[in-house]
Amino acid sequence: MIEAHKDYAGAKLGMWLFLFTEVVLFGGLFLLYSAYLHRYHLDFHHAARNLDTFLGGANTIILITSSFFMAMSITALQLGRRGRCLGLLALTVLMALGFLANKAIEWWAKFEHGIFPGSEHLRALPQGEEIFYSLYFAMTGLHGIHVLLGVGILSFVMILVRRGRVRQEDFVILENSGLYWHLVDLIWIFLFPLFYLIT
Amino acid sequence: MSLTGIKAGASPRGFLSSPQDAGGLRSWIFSTDHKRIGLLYLACILTLFAAGVALGLIMRLKLITPGNDLLAPQTYNAVFTVHGVIMIFLVVIPSIPASFGNILLPLHIGAEDVSFPRLNLFSWWLYLTGAVVALVSIFTGSGAPDTGWTFYVPFSERTTTNVSVAVMAVFILGFSSILTGLNFITTIHQLRAPGMTWRRLSLFVWSLYATAWVQVLATPILGITVLLVFAERVLNLGLFDPGRGGDPLLYQHLFWIYSHPAVYIMILPAMGVISDIIPVFARKRIFGYNMIAFSSLTIASVGSLVWAHHMFTSGMSDLAVLVFSFLTFIVAVPSAIKIFNWLSTLYKGSIIVEPPLLFTLGFIWMFSVGGLTGLIQGAAGADIHVHDTYFIVAHFHYVIFGGTGLGMFAAMHFWFPKIFGRMYNRRTAAAAFWIILLGMNVLYFPMFILGLMGMPRRYYDYPAQFAQGQLISTVGSWILAMGLALMFYNLYAGVRRGAAAGPNPWGAATLEWTLPSPPPSGNFAEIPEVEKGPYDFAPDPRHD
Amino acid sequence: MNGQAVNVVQSVDRTFYFIFGTSAVILFLIALATIYFVIRYNHKRHPVPADFDHNTLAEIIWTAVPTLLVLAMFYYGWQSFRALRGIPEDAMEVKVVGRMWSWSFEYADGRTGPILVVPLGKPVKLAITSKDVIHGFYVPAFRVKIDAVPGMTTYAWLQADRPGDYEIYCTVYCGLEHAKMLSRVHAVSPEEFESWLAQGQGRDGKALLEKHDCLGCHALDGSKLVGPSLKDLPGRQATLVETDGRERQVAIDEAYLKAAIVGDKGGRVKGFEPSMPSYRGQIPPEELQAMVDFLLGRQPGKPLDGAKLAEEQGCLGCHSTDGSILVGPSFKGLFGEKTTVIDQGREVEVLVDADFVKEVLANPGKRPAKGFDPVMPTYPDLTPEQKEALVGYLMSLGHEKHSH
Numbered sequence A: 001m002i003e004a005h006k007d008y009a010g011a012k013l014g015m016w017l018f019l020f021t022e023v024v025l026f027g028g029l030f031l032l033y034s035a036y037l038h039r040y041h042l043d044f045h046h047a048a049r050n051l052d053t054f055l056g057g058a059n060t061i062i063l064i065t066s067s068f069f070m071a072m073s074i075t076a077l078q079l080g081r082r083g084r085c086l087g088l089l090a091l092t093v094l095m096a097l098g099f100l101a102n103k104a105i106e107w108w109a110k111f112e113h114g115i116f117p118g119s120e121h122l123r124a125l126p127q128g129e130e131i132f133y134s135l136y137f138a139m140t141g142l143h144g145i146h147v148l149l150g151v152g153i154l155s156f157v158m159i160l161v162r163r164g165r166v167r168q169e170d171f172v173i174l175e176n177s178g179l180y181w182h183l184v185d186l187i188w189i190f191l192f193p194l195f196y197l198i199t
Numbered sequence B: 001m002s003l004t005g006i007k008a009g010a011s012p013r014g015f016l017s018s019p020q021d022a023g024g025l026r027s028w029i030f031s032t033d034h035k036r037i038g039l040l041y042l043a044c045i046l047t048l049f050a051a052g053v054a055l056g057l058i059m060r061l062k063l064i065t066p067g068n069d070l071l072a073p074q075t076y077n078a079v080f081t082v083h084g085v086i087m088i089f090l091v092v093i094p095s096i097p098a099s100f101g102n103i104l105l106p107l108h109i110g111a112e113d114v115s116f117p118r119l120n121l122f123s124w125w126l127y128l129t130g131a132v133v134a135l136v137s138i139f140t141g142s143g144a145p146d147t148g149w150t151f152y153v154p155f156s157e158r159t160t161t162n163v164s165v166a167v168m169a170v171f172i173l174g175f176s177s178i179l180t181g182l183n184f185i186t187t188i189h190q191l192r193a194p195g196m197t198w199r200r201l202s203l204f205v206w207s208l209y210a211t212a213w214v215q216v217l218a219t220p221i222l223g224i225t226v227l228l229v230f231a232e233r234v235l236n237l238g239l240f241d242p243g244r245g246g247d248p249l250l251y252q253h254l255f256w257i258y259s260h261p262a263v264y265i266m267i268l269p270a271m272g273v274i275s276d277i278i279p280v281f282a283r284k285r286i287f288g289y290n291m292i293a294f295s296s297l298t299i300a301s302v303g304s305l306v307w308a309h310h311m312f313t314s315g316m317s318d319l320a321v322l323v324f325s326f327l328t329f330i331v332a333v334p335s336a337i338k339i340f341n342w343l344s345t346l347y348k349g350s351i352i353v354e355p356p357l358l359f360t361l362g363f364i365w366m367f368s369v370g371g372l373t374g375l376i377q378g379a380a381g382a383d384i385h386v387h388d389t390y391f392i393v394a395h396f397h398y399v400i401f402g403g404t405g406l407g408m409f410a411a412m413h414f415w416f417p418k419i420f421g422r423m424y425n426r427r428t429a430a431a432a433f434w435i436i437l438l439g440m441n442v443l444y445f446p447m448f449i450l451g452l453m454g455m456p457r458r459y460y461d462y463p464a465q466f467a468q469g470q471l472i473s474t475v476g477s478w479i480l481a482m483g484l485a486l487m488f489y490n491l492y493a494g495v496r497r498g499a500a501a502g503p504n505p506w507g508a509a510t511l512e513w514t515l516p517s518p519p520p521s522g523n524f525a526e527i528p529e530v531e532k533g534p535y536d537f538a539p540d541p542r543h544d
Numbered sequence C: 001m002n003g004q005a006v007n008v009v010q011s012v013d014r015t016f017y018f019i020f021g022t023s024a025v026i027l028f029l030i031a032l033a034t035i036y037f038v039i040r041y042n043h044k045r046h047p048v049p050a051d052f053d054h055n056t057l058a059e060i061i062w063t064a065v066p067t068l069l070v071l072a073m074f075y076y077g078w079q080s081f082r083a084l085r086g087i088p089e090d091a092m093e094v095k096v097v098g099r100m101w102s103w104s105f106e107y108a109d110g111r112t113g114p115i116l117v118v119p120l121g122k123p124v125k126l127a128i129t130s131k132d133v134i135h136g137f138y139v140p141a142f143r144v145k146i147d148a149v150p151g152m153t154t155y156a157w158l159q160a161d162r163p164g165d166y167e168i169y170c171t172v173y174c175g176l177e178h179a180k181m182l183s184r185v186h187a188v189s190p191e192e193f194e195s196w197l198a199q200g201q202g203r204d205g206k207a208l209l210e211k212h213d214c215l216g217c218h219a220l221d222g223s224k225l226v227g228p229s230l231k232d233l234p235g236r237q238a239t240l241v242e243t244d245g246r247e248r249q250v251a252i253d254e255a256y257l258k259a260a261i262v263g264d265k266g267g268r269v270k271g272f273e274p275s276m277p278s279y280r281g282q283i284p285p286e287e288l289q290a291m292v293d294f295l296l297g298r299q300p301g302k303p304l305d306g307a308k309l310a311e312e313q314g315c316l317g318c319h320s321t322d323g324s325i326l327v328g329p330s331f332k333g334l335f336g337e338k339t340t341v342i343d344q345g346r347e348v349e350v351l352v353d354a355d356f357v358k359e360v361l362a363n364p365g366k367r368p369a370k371g372f373d374p375v376m377p378t379y380p381d382l383t384p385e386q387k388e389a390l391v392g393y394l395m396s397l398g399h400e401k402h403s404h
């Protein structure tokens, strides 16, 4: 989204501002989360028990690793090792896809159990639990969309790197995409304990 | 002083038809020239403004007498919703920053363009998309949305009208606004010309800067809020549904966390315009530059903490009422400071009365009325009585139309010769101003009284005791309509046939006036070296 | 205690006067200053502007003075807010329920009504909630306003010191008929209030049957005395023999029962002599109603009147009784007729009978009537008796149509 510009500092500043808006976007949901956690403390506790900590944990590791690869790919390009950079980017994208697959499995299992927004099953549960699941779907869903966007952006950057539009001397686009990816990772690191570990 | 940025052999129509111009619509809607984008915004905003005021006029016609059935109840409910949505999200929020901000920001700081020209164009496209989606929501589905511009849950979850599409429009518009803000902040930080220190920025730029931060920090909250309304309706999420444990008050908090700061998105740029116009026509440096710049930042920051004054009757805790009422009063002080600084700038000036100054004076009067009545609403006990009555309707029309609206008109009359290189008829402009001022007061003042008498807002019909006020108000809307029509006609005629204006008809001192009118595509032939402040008038002021 | 309400209103109004007064002065000064400057310092009269661009003292003054002013405004505002919120201990509580698009008020003894009747000089505490969306409860005369939020109870209080009627408005936009969600506060002397309340309580149907000597002839246990037993009347049909000997079947509903009591049902019940006296003009309408309610099996002690219930529950906000279309179909002539509904996307004809009405009440969205928006709220809280009463009411309105 941020175009190549001679003004590196400007491009970085713009990106940081954008990331800020993303944080605030999720911030709205975090506010809701904390308000409801306060109100339905016990229900949240119960509902969280039904989430699969293993799957969630695996996803956390996947994302953290991918962030690591992302950072490495930037260093690689800075050192002028384009092939290595591309490889690392590919790995990052793969891990992102893995994350999404994992997420899909997790959601699918929930649907199988009749747990989806507005389902009969949820309505039968205590209200706090239903709210918990609504938040769960809203927040992980929005995060999932961001991961998906990340996949798109990183694949696009891969093309740019291959074409030489992004290169050792001019890699701000790669760097900004990296920032974006770290943000996606960071948000997950908040989501994970809030949903999986509060029991 | 190397302020001679005049490009040798620049086309007399400047950026309006630059040499490399292929001409035609495409050269506009795909142009990354900030001035063209600004004009595109201006055109869209004025068109939508016309649509919005037409709806206002229709509402007034419907309300002219009790029991009038010009509009069916459902239609009326849709009309005020659409009126509010258009005015807020499509007109006043983008108004000055997106149009004049775009045109002038790079000129004021001595830059070639904004930091991200293509992103800028993208913002405009987003705006256009949002506008189209908003229009789609009116004409498709099972009827135009009927929730009021506030989209309060749980009503907005239940109504069968086309709310889902409308909130998506708001979401898209929000992103357009965010990207504009982001672009402006970066531009102001990065692209100031050499010598353009922070304290040499024009106050208009300062106000844009403060506004941009509000846009960037507050708008995402609106984004997520309307997304949630969408999810509630479409995905059956139930986060705000009291029947399922949700809390509708949380929605209101989220909504106003954005929408109160949004009123400062609306007013700050107008205040910036006023701060730039007054010294020009008083032939005097602005009084209290630091205070004005600083108060913009204060309004932007403290203004983010007062949102729940819209919720004094919502059932939130009394403690919250205490806190928010207090903060509301605090945020009124920086506005007061500005007013007094403007007055002091006029004091002992050498005042030339031209249309831009008239609109500026109109701004000061009308905004003061609106702002001072805002104090009534900030006072917890008094707000209980006037909340959701016509008093509020009067308050915000005074601040929005009387403030932002007149500020926008002032900007239009001030920068008109710069943008088009021509001059409108000044006497007609002055006449239009007085008619608008009269119409506005006849239209909106009775609403204060109606509100104090207890007439609730969003009523398609009302008991007989309110008939008189409503009638006067409707008559006012016709006067206002005449004034507006005259003003727009005059400007239009100016674009077509106005006399050539020259580079600096007002004798102003900010950078844009050093360029030919209209400015050439690349702005400054060479980036200027700035050596003085924006309001340093030549020691011997121009006489005419 | 007396004069409390006046105090609240005064306190709020004092806030208004203070802020208005201050603002008017400031506004006047500002307007005056601008106009004066423009004239006095016009470039013709004052060609050379002064050269100054700040004055620390002045700036401090006009920061400090407005700050003090707004703090005073805040203080007054908060004081009056406290007065509005400080519900006296001895206040009488009334429950207020808002729904699309009507109000209902419930008193301690379970009596309900569509207007708020209050005794003079006594503080009344309002416990307010909503059945569907957010509404706003507003009585301008008392400066009282608070939202009615579903799933939550909010409180307000008021005290009337002068008899009369005061408008109640709904201030939060709540859909189509928001503008018509009106009611009133009816302030009466404490004695009147007591007797009004007592009326409500004395409407025990069974006691009234005794009072009016009905039970001398009618048994309540199913046995046959001089007259037919009054047990299990609802839902049954009566066979009437007209004077010319023809027989006809009539559904036993409210209208029928009332007619029967005043001797107007047009025939005698088969198997009995026409020996019942007419009570025309002898029984006050409330008592008549209470007896009928009792006979129709509506909760004893809390008599149920379908018409009243329909008003309280807000049905009449959307359904007319005169054939005109508001939001939903008119009740007039609805019952016993065929109507077209949308059942899973298909149009089906159904008969509007007791079962269908009950289905609609439980789940209006399931088979919405054709040509109407499915906006009718569900009524999960209705008791079976109440549903029965509503059915009875619709039946009575449907009946009318058949008769002409």
Ligand code: HEA
Pocket (backbone or CB within 6 Å): B150, B263, B264, B266, B267, B309, B310, B311, B328, B329, B331, B332, B333, B335, B336, B337, B339, B367, B368, B369, B370, B371, B372, B374, B375, B377, B378, B379, B383, B386, B387, B388, B392, B395, B396, B399, B400, B403, B404, C026, C027, C030, C065, C066, C069, C070
């Ligand atoms: C341009 C937009 C704009 C601006 C600038 C303002 C400015 C202010 N507004 Fe307004 N407001 C709206 C737009 C705006 N508002 C809208 C749209 C709504 C309704 C939303 C809806 O419900 O639909 C609303 C509603 C609203 C409410 C909610 C009322 C209710 O619903 O019950 C309140 C309550 O406190 C309020 C207060 C204020 C205050 C204190 C200011 C202050 O910032 C004003 C400061 C200005 C002055 C004080 C005047 C100038 C100063 C002087 C003349 C000097 C002397 C001053 C002193 C002594 C202090 N506003």
Ligand code: HEA
Pocket (backbone or CB within 6 Å): B046, B047, B049, B050, B052, B053, B054, B056, B057, B059, B060, B063, B080, B081, B083, B084, B085, B087, B088, B091, B092, B147, B148, B149, B150, B393, B397, B400, B401, B405, B443, B456, B457, B458, B459, B460, B477, B478, B480, B481, B482, B484, B485, B488
């Ligand atoms: C920018 C903001 C803005 C502006 C300018 C206006 C302008 C007007 N509004 Fe406003 N209004 C709002 C923002 C605005 N409004 C909002 C946010 C609400 C709240 C909605 C809600 O409750 O959700 C509202 C609500 C609102 C109500 C309350 C409805 C209710 O509660 O029931 C009313 C009632 O009279 C009203 C009337 C008017 C009128 C008569 C005008 C007049 O100013 C119109 C005057 C203009 C004309 C009469 C047209 C004539 C002009 C021309 C023909 C010129 C042609 C133009 C070009 C060529 C460009 N508006």
Ligand code: CUA
Pocket (backbone or CB within 6 Å): C098, C099, C100, C101, C134, C135, C136, C170, C171, C172, C173, C174, C175, C178, C179, C181
């Ligand atoms: Cu109920 Cu508005």
Ligand SMILES: [Cu+2]
Pocket (backbone or CB within 6 Å): B259, B260, B263, B306, B307, B309, B310
């Ligand atoms: Cu506000």
